[in-house]
Amino acid sequence: xxxxxxxxxxxxxxxxxxxxxxxxxxxxxxxxxxxxxxxxxxxxxxxxxxxxxxxxxxxxxxxxxxxxxxxxxxxxxxxxxxxxxxxxxxxxxxxxxxxxxxxxx
Numbered sequence: 865x866x867x868x869x870x871x872x873x874x875x876x877x878x879x880x881x882x883x884x885x886x887x888x889x890x891x892x893x894x895x896x897x898x899x900x901x902x903x904x905x906x907x908x909x910x911x912x913x914x915x916x917x918x919x920x921x922x923x924x925x926x927x928x929x930x931x932x933x934x935x936x937x938x939x940x941x942x943x944x945x946x947x948x949x950x951x952x953x954x955x956x957x958x959x960x961x962x963x964x965x966x967x968x969x
Contacts, residue, residue: 907931914940 907929918925920939925940939947 911938911940911946914938915944915946918942919944 909930910927913924914927919942922942924942926937927940928935928937930936936948941947
């Protein structure tokens with residue numbers, strides 16, 4: 865008599881099928897990412913859109929992005945650079961002078 869040591873191919877396939885079903889159940893029940901309100905694009909997307917508009921039009925484009933809950937005005941220049949209000953010294957939205965020591969909000 866031969867003693868059988870190990871597993872058969874069918875047993876291995878059944879185990880893999882069961883693991884696959886279990887993994888799909890876990891992934892389908894995983895809650896969606898709600899770290900950002902629905903419809904709000906990340907700041908990097910908004911900045912990329914402004915930059916592309918400036919590159920295509922050849923003119924500076926101003927916009928507002930929300931980073932960490934704070935709104936900040938930026939200007940995308942036609943050469944591809946992005947300039948924030950602290951670099952300008954003037955708020956693009958209000959035209960008021962910005963103190964270089966004060967944090968931008």
